[in-house]
Amino acid sequence: MRAAADAVDREADRLTELDSAIGDADHGGNMRRGFEAVRSELDEGVPATPGSVLMTAGRKLVSTVGGASGPLYGTLLRRTGKTLGDAEVVTGEELAGALSAGIDAVAQLGGANAGDKTMLDALRPAADALADSGGKDLRAARTAAEKGAEDTTGLQARKGRASYLGERSIGHQDPGAASAALLMAALAEAGGE
Numbered sequence: 001m002r003a004a005a006d007a008v009d010r011e012a013d014r015l016t017e018l019d020s021a022i023g024d025a026d027h028g029g030n031m032r033r034g035f036e037a038v039r040s041e042l043d044e045g046v047p048a049t050p051g052s053v054l055m056t057a058g059r060k061l062v063s064t065v066g067g068a069s070g071p072l073y074g075t076l077l078r079r080t081g082k083t084l085g086d087a088e089v090v091t092g093e094e095l096a097g098a099l100s101a102g103i104d105a106v107a108q109l110g111g112a113n114a115g116d117k118t119m120l121d122a123l124r125p126a127a128d129a130l131a132d133s134g135g136k137d138l139r140a141a142r143t144a145a146e147k148g149a150e151d152t153t154g155l156q157a158r159k160g161r162a163s164y165l166g167e168r169s170i171g172h173q174d175p176g177a178a179s180a181a182l183l184m185a186a187l188a189e190a191g192g193e
């Protein structure tokens with residue numbers, strides 16, 4: 001979570017720039033506010049298990065981020081954490097499975113499918129790459145997320161604010177897919193890669 005907060009802080013301007021092209025220019029600010037609140041909460045005390053860290057962080061995102069991304073990322077972290085349960089140590093395979101469950105919850109909440117030009121277009125390939133490696137290859141997950149985010153440029157948005165633009169959303173990278181790639185990069189970094 002701290003690596004994620006650092007990455008979001010570093011890249012907030014880029015995220016807002018992407019959101020200014022096809023949204024309302026607040027994605028960097030939303031993500032920064034949310035992850036700084038997560039950082040402060042964890043500075044007060046770190047919950048005992050990986051699952052409870054993720055659930056705490058997810059709750060914080062929901063309560064501090066007003067935009068679409070708050071409930072969506074909040075759901076991702078809460079469901080991933082809940083799926084991990086109260087295990088003190090989590091294997092790569094368990095992480096891959098929990099992440100997939102978290103992504104399913106995001107899809108259910110937001111009603112988006114693959115190719116709708118959302119954060120799912122970075123998250124899903126990342127979780128698939130992680131699962132394909134038996135939960136071992138965080139670097140492959142990161143690379144898949146980055147490619148998924150880049151590939152949203154050619155897509156037309158079908159969910160969220162960018163969908164209001166119709167065909168004019170084509171030619172711009174989706175801000176939420178870009179932030180999802182940042183989060184996967186932070187995970188790979190924290191995993192020692």
Ligand code: ADP
Nearest residue numbers: 027030067068069110112118119159160175176
């Ligand atoms: P808002 O659009 O409310 O200003 P943000 O700018 O913080 O919220 O986040 C926008 C991002 O949220 C989009 O780029 C997209 O990736 C993601 N998003 C929006 N709606 C959905 C949805 N229904 N399902 C999945 N992701 C979505």
Ligand code: MG
Nearest residue numbers: 023024026027
């Ligand atoms: Mg926005």
Ligand code: MG
Nearest residue numbers: 024026067068
């Ligand atoms: Mg907004």
